[in-house]
Amino acid sequence: MHELSLCEGVLQVLEDTARKQGFERINIVWLEIGALAGVELEAMRFSFEVIKKGTLADSARLEIIRLPGKAWCLPCGNNVEIEQRFDACPRCGSYQLQVTGGEELRVKELEVE
Numbered sequence: 001m002h003e004l005s006l007c008e009g010v011l012q013v014l015e016d017t018a019r020k021q022g023f024e025r026i027n028i029v030w031l032e033i034g035a036l037a038g039v040e041l042e043a044m045r046f047s048f049e050v051i052k053k054g055t056l057a058d059s060a061r062l063e064i065i066r067l068p069g070k071a072w073c074l075p076c077g078n079n080v081e082i083e084q085r086f087d088a089c090p091r092c093g094s095y096q097l098q099v100t101g102g103e104e105l106r107v108k109e110l111e112v113e
């Protein structure tokens with residue numbers, strides 16, 4: 001389950017930010033996750049619960065913001081939204097899509113004390 005190591009990365013970001021900004025506790029973490037990031041949201045929530053114990057995020061709530069997959073279609077020239085990496089273009093059915101967004105995994109915002 002690679003969500004566990006992803007969560008460790010997130011926690012690292014939280015601790016670095018806490019050090020820079022001088023807060024000690026986190027109440028809410030907003031995490032942006034793209035549809036094409038290859039992340040299982042349920043596994044992510046579970047991992048966060050495991051990882052946060054005994055850290056500055058011990059009582060923090062995780063809010064996941066799901067971003068759509070975005071691609072540019074070569075044959076029809078449209079920017080389209082896709083669910084998965086190898087989806088066809090919803091406009092023309094072509095598979096010649098260039099992914100332009102939806103691979104994000106980042107901390108968007110924190111509510112801290």
Ligand SMILES: [Zn+2]
Pocket residue numbers: 073074075076077078089090091092093094
């Ligand atoms: Zn197309």
